[in-house]
Amino acid sequence: MSDEAISESDEARDLVGEYQFGFHDEDNSVIRFNNGLSEQIVRDISAIKNEPEWMTDIRVKAYHHFVEREMPKWGSPEILNNIDFEAITYFLRSTDSTKDDWKDVPEDIQNTFDKVGLREAEGTWLGGITAQYDSEAVYHSIREDLESQGVIFLDMDTGLREHPELVKKYFGKVVPHSDNKFAALNTAVWSGGSFVYIPKGIHVEMPIQSYFRINAENMGQFERTLILADEGSSVHYIEGCTAPSFASTALHSAVVELIAMDGAKIRYSTIQNWSNNVLNLVTKRAHAMKNSTVEWIDSNIGSGLTMKYPAILLKGEGSHAEVVSVAYAGKGQHQDTGAKVHHLAANTTSNIISKSISKDGGRSTYRGMLQVLPKAHNCRSKIVCDALMLDPDSRSDTYPTMEIGNSSADLEHEASVSKVSGDQLFYLMSRGFNEQEAMGLIVNGFFEPFTRELPADYAVEMNKLLNIKMEGSIG
Amino acid sequence: MVRDMTGEILNISNLHVSVEGTEIIKGLSLTISKGEVHAIMGRNGSGKSTLANVLMGHPAYQITSGEISYYGQPLEELEVFERARAGMFLSFQYPSVLPGVKVGTFLKKSIEAVSGEAVKQKDFRTQLKAAMALLDMDRSFLSRYVNDGFSGGEKKRLEILQLVLLQPSLAILDETDSGLDIDALKIVSKGINQVIPQAGCIVITHYQRLLEHVKADYVHVMIDGKIVKSGGPDLAHKLEEQGYDWLEAKA
Numbered sequence: 001m002s003d004e005a006i007s008e009s010d011e012a013r014d015l016v017g018e019y020q021f022g023f024h025d026e027d028n029s030v031i032r033f034n035n036g037l038s039e040q041i042v043r044d045i046s047a048i049k050n051e052p053e054w055m056t057d058i059r060v061k062a063y064h065h066f067v068e069r070e071m072p073k074w075g076s077p078e079i080l081n082n083i084d085f086e087a088i089t090y091f092l093r094s095t096d097s098t099k100d101d102w103k104d105v106p107e108d109i110q111n112t113f114d115k116v117g118l119r120e121a122e123g124t125w126l127g128g129i130t131a132q133y134d135s136e137a138v139y140h141s142i143r144e145d146l147e148s149q150g151v152i153f154l155d156m157d158t159g160l161r162e163h164p165e166l167v168k169k170y171f172g173k174v175v176p177h178s179d180n181k182f183a184a185l186n187t188a189v190w191s192g193g194s195f196v197y198i199p200k201g202i203h204v205e206m207p208i209q210s211y212f213r214i215n216a217e218n219m220g221q222f223e224r225t226l227i228l229a230d231e232g233s234s235v236h237y238i239e240g241c242t243a244p245s246f247a248s249t250a251l252h253s254a255v256v257e258l259i260a261m262d263g264a265k266i267r268y269s270t271i272q273n274w275s276n277n278v279l280n281l282v283t284k285r286a287h288a289m290k291n292s293t294v295e296w297i298d299s300n301i302g303s304g305l306t307m308k309y310p311a312i313l314l315k316g317e318g319s320h321a322e323v324v325s326v327a328y329a330g331k332g333q334h335q336d337t338g339a340k341v342h343h344l345a346a347n348t349t350s351n352i353i354s355k356s357i358s359k360d361g362g363r364s365t366y367r368g369m370l371q372v373l374p375k376a377h378n379c380r381s382k383i384v385c386d387a388l389m390l391d392p393d394s395r396s397d398t399y400p401t402m403e404i405g406n407s408s409a410d411l412e413h414e415a416s417v418s419k420v421s422g423d424q425l426f427y428l429m430s431r432g433f434n435e436q437e438a439m440g441l442i443v444n445g446f447f448e449p450f451t452r453e454l455p456a457d458y459a460v461e462m463n464k465l466l467n468i469k470m471e472g473s474i475g
Numbered sequence: 476m477v478r479d480m481t482g483e484i485l486n487i488s489n490l491h492v493s494v495e496g497t498e499i500i501k502g503l504s505l506t507i508s509k510g511e512v513h514a515i516m517g518r519n520g521s522g523k524s525t526l527a528n529v530l531m532g533h534p535a536y537q538i539t540s541g542e543i544s545y546y547g548q549p550l551e552e553l554e555v556f557e558r559a560r561a562g563m564f565l566s567f568q569y570p571s572v573l574p575g576v577k578v579g580t581f582l583k584k585s586i587e588a589v590s591g592e593a594v595k596q597k598d599f600r601t602q603l604k605a606a607m608a609l610l611d612m613d614r615s616f617l618s619r620y621v622n623d624g625f626s627g628g629e630k631k632r633l634e635i636l637q638l639v640l641l642q643p644s645l646a647i648l649d650e651t652d653s654g655l656d657i658d659a660l661k662i663v664s665k666g667i668n669q670v671i672p673q674a675g676c677i678v679i680t681h682y683q684r685l686l687e688h689v690k691a692d693y694v695h696v697m698i699d700g701k702i703v704k705s706g707g708p709d710l711a712h713k714l715e716e717q718g719y720d721w722l723e724a725k726a
Contacts, residue, residue: 422534427571429555430531430564431581431637432588441584445575445620 019302021116022245022275025108027216029134031093035218036086039063042188045091049157049191052164055171062177062187069181074367075307075336083279088220088251090189092134098155099139109133109215116242117461118211126238127206128153132223133213135191146204152197153208156224159195166197170226174257174285174313182281186222186255193223193254198233198264207236207269212252214243214278220251227257229264229292236267242302245275252278252303258286260294262316267295273302273465276332280306290316290345299326300335301465309367311340314348314376321350326447328466329362329394338367338399343379343409352383355447358394366398374405382412388446389419390439482509483547484645484675485530490541492522492529492700498539499525501700507645507675514678514686514711517697518719523679524568526697527649530677531565532558545645560589564643566634568650572622578633579603579617582640589641606639609669611662627654635666646670647677652685664688683715696722 031048033041042063046056071080099105102119113119113131122129128142130153137155146153152163160167177187194210214221229235243250252274260266266286274280280303286294296310312321323339341350356364366385387396396417404411420442428438443466444451451459485507492500500522507513517523529536530543532555543550545561553561573581583599607614610632622630631651638646648667652660667689670676678689686694686708694710695702696719703722704710 421571423569424571424573426531426533426555427567428573430559430567431585431641432556432559433585434554434556437584437588441576441581442573445573448575448577448620 019245019275021242021273023112023115024215024217024244024246025112028106028108029092029094029216030096031091032216033089033091035089037063037088037090037189041090045189045191048091048093049160051160054168055160058172058177059188059190062184063189065178066181066184066188069178069184071181072307075365076305076334079279079305079334083249083251087218087248089216089218090220090222091191092216092219093136094133094215095136095138098137098158100141102139105139109138112213112215113139113211116211116213116240118209118240121209125206126209127204128208130155130194130210131213132192132210132221134215134219134221137192142208143206146208149202150199151202151204152195154195156193156195156226157191159226163195163197166228167195167226170228170257170259172257174259174287175255175283179283182253183255183283186224186253186283189220190222190224190255192221193225193256194227194237195225196227196235196237198229198235200230201232202230203233204235207238209238209240212239212241212254214241214250214252214274217244217246218248218250219243220253222252223254225254225256227259227266227268229258229260229266231261232263233261234265236269238269238271240271240273242273243275243278246277248277250275250278252280252282254282254284256282256284258284258294260286260288260292260319262290263292264289265293265295267297268310269297270299271461271465272298272300272306275302276304278303280308282306282308284308284310286310286312286321288312288314288316288319288321288348291318292316293320293322295322295324296339297324298337299462300337301328301462302333303335304332305334305336307336309338309340309369311342311369312350313342313344314350315344317345318347319345320348323350323352323354325352325354325366326462327354327356327364329356329358329364331360331362334363334365336365336367338365338369340369341371341381342369343372343376343381346375346377346379348376348379350379350381352381354383354385356387356396357390357443357446358387358396359390361393361395363395363397365396366400368400369403370401370411371403372406372409376406377408378410379406379408380410383414385415386446387417388443389417390443391420483507484509484545486542486544488542490529490543491539492525493537493539494525494535499536499700500529502541503697503700503702505695505702507677509644509675510672511693512671512676512678512689512691514680514691514694515697515702516680516694516711516714518681521697522700523697524649525700527565527568527647527677527679530647531555531563556588559641560591562644564638564641564646566631566638566646566648566651568653570622570630570634572620574620574623576621577617578619578621581621582617582637585637586640602640606636606666609639610636610666612636628656628659631655631663632659635663638670639666642670643674645675645677647679649679650681651678652680652682657684660685661688683711686711698723
């Protein structure tokens with residue numbers, strides 16, 4: 001008898017509670033700018049970081065584009081148009097520098113990263129971590145064996161200081177500041193994030209992780225990440241994030257740029273678990289060169305509003321894109337997520353899987369774009385979108401867009417929307433499960449076909465979070 | 476829980492049940508004790524499945540008058556899952572599909588939910604192996620999703636596997652024989668017979684053929700929401716030969 005068939009992570013079920021990470025530390029910032037945004041604020045951020053002039057120029061240009069650029073008209077215009085950009089803090093430095101020993105990090109911040117589980121993960125299954133707290137990294141570590149192989153994993157500010165030539169060459173090349181209003185904002189006021197370079201042929205076996213923690217009220221967090229995987233290399237990068245629960249809005253607006261050179265493989269996994277007062281407006285895009293693979297595994301469990309559509313441009317022949325997108329929209333949440341894949345070269349392939357759950361009036365939206373250029377012969381793509389609604393107050397919408405310019409493309413598209421039926425609940429309850437346990441089984445079942453594809457630690461983490469959500473919101 | 480010394484498990488007294496304002500069960504009384512098998516027979520629409528559902532606590536059925544007690548306790552006070560935990564089991568006529576929920580996981584969690592304690596993997600495996608052997612089930616069942624893509628016969632077999640594993644004190648079998656060929660019927664009966672000595676059992680069926688393999692102590696005929704005739708096993712034979720017309724005339 002197979003163990004796999006009869007064992008499952010039970011420990012997940014033992015955790016109870018509402019949003020677990022809503023606590024906050026006292027604001028002991030070293031530097032905190034006044035709320036509000038202006039060209040001077042943008043210049044001050046650049047100055048305080050002693051940046052080269054070219055970066056200041058990029059920031060200022062992006063700032064003016066942000067001011068002029070109109071808001072997106074999709075997602076949730078009512079929320080977007082009500083963002084008070086003057087009520088946000090654009091820069092907050094918590095410690096005088098990034099430490100490489102937890103002992104040097106202030107105790108309350110240490111404890112916070114303990115509570116979110118980062119320090120335990122660091123010791124067990126990660127090759128390196130960066131812990132960002134509000135605007136900047138407070139702690140960073142990387143395994144020596146990775147460093148000696150030439151792997152660069154730094155927070156972005158340090159990356160710019162130590163590798164200005166690489167940053168200058170690639171910064172904003174995948175996501176230009178003019179891409180959208182929030183990409184412009186990020187380019188103007190970015191701070192923190194990760195800079196990663198994997199040398200040719202190097203396979204980083206243990207994942208590396210960045211953790212983004214917002215602590216201060218009214219905070220704006222604008223990390224900027226650039227990952228370069230050189231020819232034939234591979235890396236798995238994981239990001240996690242949480243924030244305190246406040247009554248007022250916090251803004252998280254990141255830009256992530258990935259470049260997978262010929263034959264390289266990048267897997268980028270996200271466990272987004274912001275508190276509900278965080279607006280999460282993120283631009284993520286990758287360039288995939290010849291025979292390379294890029295995977296976005298994007299789970300959105302928290303935030304009040306998320307608008308995020310990880311994109312992959314398949315630029316090189318034979319490249320492959322994989323987007324797995326999971327969303328949970330509970331009370332007061334709108335997850336507007338999806339994927340964009342552009343087949344720009346021949347023999348490129350893509351898989352998009354989207355799974356969403358709506359509950360207690362939550363709203364989930366799948367917004368997808370699949371494009372095949374006329375010159376891109378023999379492309380293959382499969383898109384599967386499944387939505388599960390746990391009650392009649394919740395909502396789920398699907399907006400798939402396809403632009404197919406080459407008739408040799410082989411496309412599959414499946415979509416389903418299902419509801420938990422009274423009969424299913426009755427059946428489960430007649431087998432001894434209370435309503436919460438019954439819902440939990442149905443939800444785990446809904447995600448099962450793809451959690452079994454995920455790395456074990458990641459799947460356990462995600463199941464845990466989903467179960468907390470399920471349990472916290474019933475009764 | 477107070478266990479009745481006489482072995483009485485279930486007592487239904489002058490039960491009236493409505494669904495969306497329509498009365499389906501119109502005054503039904505029945506007492507079941509440990510080790511007894513009560514067959515309930517009748518045409519479609521006579522209220523047999525309603526009885527099964529109302530006993531298990533389906534929210535769509537309202538008890539308008541009458542009483543049901545289970546081990547002397549008013550059944551109404553118990554939620555569906557509490558009835559299961561108190562030892563009641565319903566084998567569904569149409570079991571639900573649970574996409575993505577593996578049979579193996581489901582069975583283990585269900586045993587734990589009903590018993591209220593964690594089950595050791597090793598003990599579970601031993602128990603499961605024996606039950607599946609009894610019901611001639613292949614272990615490949617365990618990694619399939621519950622009832623997903625199952626044939627009618629496979630669904631019924633999974634219901635009886637749960638019956639055997641959960642060891643209820645009151646088993647309600649709602650048309651377990653429908654959709655089964657003669658070989659499958661024999662196998663499923665082995666499972667039911669294993670449970671009978673420790674349980675009271677209600678067997679709802681149209682046909683006499685299941686009763687050739689599962690010996691009923693009492694046979695009750697339901698017409699229009701009432702038990703119109705009760706008797707021993709002979710009554711089932713008579714129904715098989717003569718149908719229900721002679722009883723309907725009386726009713």
